[in-house]
Amino acid sequence: MQAAKVLMVGAGGIGCELLKTLALSGFTDIHIIDLDTIEVSNLNRQFLFRQSHVGQSKAKVARDAVLKFRPNINITPYHANVKDSNFNVEFFKQFNVVLNGLDNLDARRHVNRLCLAAEVPLVESGTTGFLGQVTVHVKGKTECYECQPKPVPKSYPVCTITSTPSKFVHCIVWAKDLLFAKLFGDKNQDNDLNVRSKDDSNSKTDVFERSVDEDLSQYAQRIYDHVFGYNIETALANEETWKNRRKPCPIYVKDALPEDAVQLNGSSKDHKNEEHEPSAMVSLGLRNPQEIWSLADNSRVFLEALKLFFEKREKEIGNLIFDKDDQLAVEFVTAAANIRASSFGIPLHSLFEAKGVAGNIVHAVATTNAIIAGLIVIEAIKVLKGDYQNYRMMYCLEHPTRKMLLMPVEPFEPNESCYTPLVLEVNTKTTKLREVIEKVIKSKLGMNLPLVMVGASLVFEDGEGLEPDEAANYALNLEKVLAELPAPVVNDTKLTVEDFQQELKCSINIKHRDEFDEEKEPDGMVLAGWSGPVDKQVTSNGNKRSVPSSSSADDVNSTAEDVSLKPGMKRKLNEILESHENSDTLQNKSDVGSSSAQLVEDDDDDLVMLDEDPKQGKKKRLQ
Amino acid sequence: MDGGGAERELTAQETALYDRQIRVWGVDAQKRLSKAHVLVCGMNGTTIEFCKNIVLAGVGSLSLMDDQTVTEADLNANFLIPPDESIYGGRSLAEVCCESLKDFNPMVQVSVEKGDPSLIDGEFLDKFDIVVVSGASLKTKLLVNDNCRKRSKHIAFYTVDCKDSCGEIFVDLQKHSFIQKKNGGETEQQELTYPSLQEAISVPWNNLPRKTTKLYFAMRVLENYELSEGHSPGKTTLSDIPAVLARVKAVRDKISLNESQVPTALMERLLAAGKKEHPPVCAILGGILGQEVIKSISCKGDPIKNFFYFDAADGKGVIEDIPTPPPCAN
Numbered sequence: 001m002q003a004a005k006v007l008m009v010g011a012g013g014i015g016c017e018l019l020k021t022l023a024l025s026g027f028t029d030i031h032i033i034d035l036d037t038i039e040v041s042n043l044n045r046q047f048l049f050r051q052s053h054v055g056q057s058k059a060k061v062a063r064d065a066v067l068k069f070r071p072n073i074n075i076t077p078y079h080a081n082v083k084d085s086n087f088n089v090e091f092f093k094q095f096n097v098v099l100n101g102l103d104n105l106d107a108r109r110h111v112n113r114l115c116l117a118a119e120v121p122l123v124e125s126g127t128t129g130f131l132g133q134v135t136v137h138v139k140g141k142t143e144c145y146e147c148q149p150k151p152v153p154k155s156y157p158v159c160t161i162t163s164t165p166s167k168f169v170h171c172i173v174w175a176k177d178l179l180f181a182k183l184f185g186d187k188n189q190d191n192d193l194n195v196r197s198k199d200d201s202n203s204k205t206d207v208f209e210r211s212v213d214e215d216l217s218q219y220a221q222r223i224y225d226h227v228f229g230y231n232i233e234t235a236l237a238n239e240e241t242w243k244n245r246r247k248p249c250p251i252y253v254k255d256a257l258p259e260d261a262v263q264l265n266g267s268s269k270d271h272k273n274e275e276h277e278p279s280a281m282v283s284l285g286l287r288n289p290q291e292i293w294s295l296a297d298n299s300r301v302f303l304e305a306l307k308l309f310f311e312k313r314e315k316e317i318g319n320l321i322f323d324k325d326d327q328l329a330v331e332f333v334t335a336a337a338n339i340r341a342s343s344f345g346i347p348l349h350s351l352f353e354a355k356g357v358a359g360n361i362v363h364a365v366a367t368t369n370a371i372i373a374g375l376i377v378i379e380a381i382k383v384l385k386g387d388y389q390n391y392r393m394m395y396c397l398e399h400p401t402r403k404m405l406l407m408p409v410e411p412f413e414p415n416e417s418c419y420t421p422l423v424l425e426v427n428t429k430t431t432k433l434r435e436v437i438e439k440v441i442k443s444k445l446g447m448n449l450p451l452v453m454v455g456a457s458l459v460f461e462d463g464e465g466l467e468p469d470e471a472a473n474y475a476l477n478l479e480k481v482l483a484e485l486p487a488p489v490v491n492d493t494k495l496t497v498e499d500f501q502q503e504l505k506c507s508i509n510i511k512h513r514d515e516f517d518e519e520k521e522p523d524g525m526v527l528a529g530w531s532g533p534v535d536k537q538v539t540s541n542g543n544k545r546s547v548p549s550s551s552s553a554d555d556v557n558s559t560a561e562d563v564s565l566k567p568g569m570k571r572k573l574n575e576i577l578e579s580h581e582n583s584d585t586l587q588n589k590s591d592v593g594s595s596s597a598q599l600v601e602d603d604d605d606d607l608v609m610l611d612e613d614p615k616q617g618k619k620k621r622l623q
Numbered sequence: 624m625d626g627g628g629a630e631r632e633l634t635a636q637e638t639a640l641y642d643r644q645i646r647v648w649g650v651d652a653q654k655r656l657s658k659a660h661v662l663v664c665g666m667n668g669t670t671i672e673f674c675k676n677i678v679l680a681g682v683g684s685l686s687l688m689d690d691q692t693v694t695e696a697d698l699n700a701n702f703l704i705p706p707d708e709s710i711y712g713g714r715s716l717a718e719v720c721c722e723s724l725k726d727f728n729p730m731v732q733v734s735v736e737k738g739d740p741s742l743i744d745g746e747f748l749d750k751f752d753i754v755v756v757s758g759a760s761l762k763t764k765l766l767v768n769d770n771c772r773k774r775s776k777h778i779a780f781y782t783v784d785c786k787d788s789c790g791e792i793f794v795d796l797q798k799h800s801f802i803q804k805k806n807g808g809e810t811e812q813q814e815l816t817y818p819s820l821q822e823a824i825s826v827p828w829n830n831l832p833r834k835t836t837k838l839y840f841a842m843r844v845l846e847n848y849e850l851s852e853g854h855s856p857g858k859t860t861l862s863d864i865p866a867v868l869a870r871v872k873a874v875r876d877k878i879s880l881n882e883s884q885v886p887t888a889l890m891e892r893l894l895a896a897g898k899k900e901h902p903p904v905c906a907i908l909g910g911i912l913g914q915e916v917i918k919s920i921s922c923k924g925d926p927i928k929n930f931f932y933f934d935a936a937d938g939k940g941v942i943e944d945i946p947t948p949p950p951c952a953n
Contacts (some may be wrong), residue, residue, distance in 0.1 A: 017906065020702055024668075024902035041642045044679055047727055069702045129647045130914070289638065290650055356646060363646035366679045367913040370672060374906035378935050392938045399925060405911065406933060406940025 004384050005094060008032040009082050009111055010101030011058040013364050014125055016048045017373035018101055019062050023070040025377055031095070033078040033087065034059040039325065045366035083110050083448055085464065088501055092118035097383050099123045099376055103362065105150060109446040110502060112137065112145035117503035121383045125372050129363045132372040132396035135411070136379050141388050142411040157522040162192045163235055164245060165344055168337065172357045175336035176322045179227060180329065182208050184309060184320040194231050210310070220306040221253045224299070228252070228339050248343045256299040256339070278312040280304035280331045281351070289351040293335075295342045302335035324359025333358050371396050375406070422506060425513045426482065426525040428490050433460060434478040439523045445506070447499040454495060457487035463500075482510070633657075637730065641681055652921030656681050657730075659920040660750060664688045664740040664767070665757035666716040668700025668900040669785040671724075672909020673755065673916075675703075678724050680917055684732040685724065686751070687717040688740060700900040744770040748778060753916050755781045758856050758898070761824075761846045768795060768820040779919045782820070783912050784842075784856075787896035788935035790908045791842050794915060794927050795820060801922045817929055818946060826946045829878045836941050838932045840885045844871050845893050857898035864894055907933050911940065 006027055008015060011034035022030055036058050038049045048065035049058070059077035066075060080087075092098065092114045100122065102108050108124065115122040115137070122137040124145050137144050160166070161174050182191045193208075207226050210219045232250040235241065280286075280301045286293065293301065305328055309317060313328070322329050334354035341348055355361065375394040382390050392408035401407060424440060433452070437460065441450045452460040460474050482489035489495065491512035498505040508527075516524045633641070633653060645653050659682045663670050666689040678685060693711040698704055703723035704711055711719045717735045724733045740756060741763040748754065748770055756767050764782050771778040772795075780795040795817045803813045824843055831839075848867050849859055859867070871885050911931055918924040930943040 021902050021906050024700055024702060024905075040639050044641055044644050044681075047675055047679055050726065051729075066702075069698075069704070069706060071706065288632070352645075361643070361646065364643045365647050365914075366644075367676050367910040367917070369910075370676060370906045370913070371910035374903035374910070375938070377903040377906075378938070394938055396940075400942050403942050404939055405927075405931070405942060406907070406938065408938035 002026060002028050004096045005029045006031070006380070007092070007095040007098045008101060009098065009107070010034055010103070011062040011077075012036065012042065012101060012103065013045050013366075013369045014101030014127060014372055014376075015058070016046045016062055017366075017369045018099060018376055019066050019075070020048070021373045021377050022099075022380075023066050023073055023075075025381070028073040030074070031076040031078070032059045032062065033080060033082045034062075035079065035081040041325075045364055045369055047366065082107055085449070085501060087114070089114060089117045089503060092120050095120055097121050097123065097380050099380060100125060102126075106446060109146055110448060113499075113502035113504050115139075116144055123376050123379050123383065125376050127364065127368045127372050127396075129365065130368055130396075130398040132368045132375075134372060134375045134379055134394040136383060136391040136393065137411075138383065138388065138391070140414065142391065143414045147412070147414060155522070157519045158192060159518060163241060165340065165346065166245075168341055168346055168349055168354075169357055171337035171340040171344070171346060172333065172354060174340060175333040176358050179336050180320075180322050180333055183223070183306070184317050184329075187318055193227070194234065216307045216310055217303070219310075220303045223306065224302060224339075225252050227336075228343060232343055246345050248345075251295070251339060251343050253299065253303075256295050277327055278308040279327050280308060280335075281327075283308070289355075292348050292350045293338065295339065295348075298335045298338040298342070298348070301331055302339060305332040305335060322358065324355055324361065330355045330358065368396060371406070422508045423511055423528045424495075424508050424525060425511045425528070427514055427516070428482040428493075428510065428512045430481055431524060432479055432481055433485060433489075436482065436525065437478070439525060440508075440527055441497050444527055445497070445504075447497065447502065447504065449499055449501055451498045451500070452495060453498075454485065454487035454489055454493060459485050459487055459489075637681070640728075640730075644680065648917070648921055648923060652917075652923050653681065655921050656683070656917065658683050659752045660684045660686070661753040661755070661916065662686045662688065662736065662748075662751040663755045663757070664743075665759060666701075666720050667697075667758055667785070667898070668902060668905035669783055669790065669908045669912075670755065670757045671701055671703050671720055672905050673783065673912045674720070674724055675727060676909060676913030677916060678727045678731045678733065680913070681728060682731055682920070684734070686734050686736045687721050687724075688736045688738055688743075689716040689720075690737060690739070691716050693719055696898075700902050700905055740767055743767060745774075748774055749776050751778060752920065753779050753781070755783065755912070755916075757783050760856055761850050765820055771795075772797060772819060779916070780820070781912060781915070783908055785900040785904055785908055786842075786893050787899045788901040788904050789838060789892070790904055790933055791838060792908060792912055792915070792927070792931040793820060793823065794929045794931075795823075796919055796926060796928075799919065799922075799926060801918070801924065801926065803925060813925075815926070815928055823929060823945050827878070828874070828884075830947070831945065832947060833884075835945070836930075836932045836943055837884065837886060837889055838934060839930060839943055839945065841889045841893055844874075844885060844890065857896075859894055860897060861891065861895050864891055867894060901935065904933060904935055907940070 004027060006022065006029065008018060008022075008030060009032075011019065011032050015032065015034065019030065019032065034057070037055050038046070038053045038058055038061060040051070040054055042058075043049060043051065046058070048062045053061045057077070057079035059079050063075040063077045067073070098111065098115050098120055100108060100111055102111070103126075112122060112124075116139050119139050121139075122145065123134065124137060125134045126132065135145070136142060156170060156173060160170055161178065165171050165174065178191060178193050181189060182193050208223065229250045229252040232248050236247060236250070281289075283304050284297070284300055286297065286301070308328055309332070320329070322333065324330060330351065334349075334351045337354060337358075338348045340346075349357075356363075375396070379391065379394070382388075391411050393411055395407045395409065397405055397407060424436070426436065437450065437452065441447050441452070449463040450460070451458065451462070459477050461470070462474075466474070477485055489510055491510065493510045495508040495510060496505065497508060513526075516526070631654075633650060637653070637657070638645070641653055661677060661682055661684070663674060663685065666687060674685060674687070693704060693714060693716055697716065698706050701720070703720045705719075705723075715735070715737075717737075721733050721735050725731075740759055744766075754767060754771055756764055759767075759782070768780050771780045777797060779797075779799075782791075782793040784791050796815065798814065798816050800812060800814045802810045804810055824846070828840065844867065845859065848854070848863070848870055849856060852859070852863075867890055868887060871890065875881070875885065911927075911933070915927055915931075918926050927942050928944050930945060931940065932943065933940045
C-alpha cells in the first residue's frame, strides 16, 4: 500500500469517504481530481467539508481535512476537469490504480478510455440512495466499463415538450429550457416557443419582449396569458393532434385568479424581500416547499417571480441559465410547470419535487457512500496485489437477495464487440457536418476532441494548436451539408473518427436516408451497430437545438442524473438470479423473465458463479 | 419515545442541509431522527464510523461512553483522533471523539457519559432510544441487552464488533412495527418480534441450517472462550489457539458437526485479529449499522433480523435470522 500511487477522480460523496478510508488503510501517495466547489447540500454526507468551506475547491479542502489525521502522507489535489487535455495517457500511466467517484456517465467513459490506453486498472463505483455498486476493470482480464451498454438519461422529442406533454417532467423541461430560457436567457438562442401574438400574427415583434416602461404587472400577465392561454388555443385549433389525446384547457389570469386585484401601477410594494435573496414564496407567505400549491397559488408565484426577476435582478436577464440552487428560478419553473400541467390534466407537484426533477438531483445519504468506499478499497488492494482470481463486482442492495445485502459477483471477461463497425443513417443532402459531430461523435460516441476523416482527407479537427487558417477551414466545413464537403460524404462513404486523448478510433459507414420520424427519431439520424448508450443527456448550455432531457425517471421520487447505476445493476442481477426464486426481492424489476443464467453454489466455497449460458456467448466468467 | 409537544416543521437550515437525504427517506423520518437519542458504549474504528453517519443524518443527540485512555494504537483506524499527543494525551476516548464529532453537524448534541457499560441500567437507559455496544465482554453485552428489555420504554439494542477484516452486527428491536414498501409502490404495516441476545446465542448448533454463516459459530466460540478464561475482548491471541480448537472440537464431537462448520483457519484469523480493525471493514460495518439505526428510528424499511456478517475474504454481507423461524410462522 505504501508504495502505491493512486488516482481518485471525484471528491464528493464517495470521494470523501474513499479518501478517508485510503488514508487509514496505509496509502501514502494519493492524487485527487475534482472540478467542483462545495455547496450546503453536500454537507449531509461529504463530511470532510464544513459550512465555512462553502464555495471552496472540494479536492483541496478534502486534502486538508485528511492531512489533519494523517499529516505524513502525500495528497495532491487538482481543482480541474478530468477531461482536460493535461490529464493525458502519460499522466494516467504514473498510477497503479484509478478509483472513480464520479456522478456522470460522460466523465466515466472518458476515464475508462484513458485507463484502457494507459493500461491502468480502474475501480468504478456509484451510489443512489440505498443502492451502490463497485466494479473492477483491468484491461485484458475483465470487461471495460463500456463493454456493457449503459442506459443514459432520456431526452424527449421536441413536439412532446412544445405541444403534447403527458408527464410532469415534460412540463418541467418546457418551463426550464423553453420559457425560462426565452425570458431570462440568451436572446440569440433558437427557441421553440411560439412568439407571435394574437393581434400581430404577421408582425416581427417578439411577444416576450417587454416594451420600454411597460408596467411589470401588466407584462407578467401578458406573458401568462400568452403561454397558458393563447398558445394553448392555437394548438387546439389543430384537430389532428388531439384526435386521440386529452385536449388541454387554456388558462388565463382572470380564470386562475378572479379575485386578485389587478395591480397596474408600480412595482410590488412588498418589503419582505429587501434583505434576503428575492423569493416569490417569501413575498406570498408560502412557507412549505413540500406543499403542493393550488393553481391559484402557482399562478401568484409565477407572476410574482417574473416581477421579482425584473425588479431585483434585471442586470442578469439575458444571461441567466437555470440553476437548481437559484431559489427564484426554481420557484418560477415550478409554478410554470404546474400551470402547464394543470392545463393538460397532469398532476401538480411541490417545489421540493419539481426542484429534484429540474435539477436532476440525485438523492444521497452518507451510509451508502461509506459502505461503497470500504468495498472500493478492498478491491483496490486486490488489484495492487494482482490477486485477479478474487476480483469481484460488489453490489450493495436495499433488500437482501439470498440473505445478502452485500453481494459479490465474478467479473465478466472483455466483450469482443465493444466497438464494432458502426452504420449511420442520415440525410446527406440536408444534414450539416456539425450536427453529426454533436449528436453522434461527441454525444453517442462520447469523444471529446474528435478528428473526422473521409479517406485520406481531414474534414474536421478539434483541439488546441490549430493554425488559424486550418481552424477557419474546419469552421466552414462544419456548416456544410455532408454531400457538399470538400471530400463529399454520401451513401456508402466511410468516415474515420478518432480521439487521440482517449486513444479511440472507429469507422462509421454512412447510409443515405431521406425521411426521419420526428417523434421516434428526433435527431434526424440513426446510429446502428452501437452497443453503447443510446441517448446522451445533453446539458443545458444553451448551444443545443434539440430539447435537452432533465430527468430519466417518470416517477418523480427517484430522479437521477446518471441512471447507469440502477437499471445497469438491475440488468446484471436479472442475468444472475433465477427469476421465480428472487423476483420478490428485486427492486423496480420489470423484465426479470428474460433472465437465463443460473446461480451455482459450490458447497465448499459458497461463491456466486455463473453458468455458461450459450445465449450470452461472449460473456464468460473469469478463469 | 419522542418528547411530546406539537410536531414542529423542519427549519430552513435543516431543509437545506438535509435536502439530499430527505429525498431518500422523507420529511417525516427526518423529524423523527431529530428527536432520537443514541448511546454508544465503546469507541473504536467501527463505532466512530457509525457515529459519523448518524451525526450527519441529524439525530437529536449522541452520547459516548468509553473511559479508556487514548493510546497510540487507537490512532490506527480512528480518524477522529488528531495524531498529537498534546491533544489526546491523558484523555478518554469518549472525550476526544466527542470533540471531533461535534464538528460534523452543529445541530446534533454530542456528549460524553462517564461510566462503565456493565453498570448501566434503569433510569439511565430511559434517556435513550438506541443503545449500541462494541468491544464488550459477553457478560456485559447480555447485561445491557437484558436491562434494555426490562424498561417499559422501547429501547433498540445493537452490538457491533470488527475482527480485522470481518465482523458481526447483532440487532434486538424487541417488538418493532414499521412501514414496508411493496413492489407496486403501496405501503404496508409490518411487525417483527426479535429474540434477546441470550436467546440468539443459546441456540443448539445442530438446530441451525447447515448453510449458516460460519462466522456466527466462530464468534460464539471466541466469546465463550473469553468468558471462561476471564479474558477481556481482544486479549485472546494466537497462542491460545490450541486451547480454543480443543474447545471447538469438544463441542463439535458432542453434536457431530464436521470441521468445515467452524474452520480452523477462521478461528486462527479471529484470534490473530485481537483488537485490530481493517479500516474498509469499519466503514462497511459502520455504514450498515448506521442504516439500521436510521430505519429503526424512522420505522421505515425492513430492518435486519437479527445478525449481519461481513467478511472481506469473500465480500459477502449476509443476514442470519437466529433462532431460525419455523416456516409459515404467522
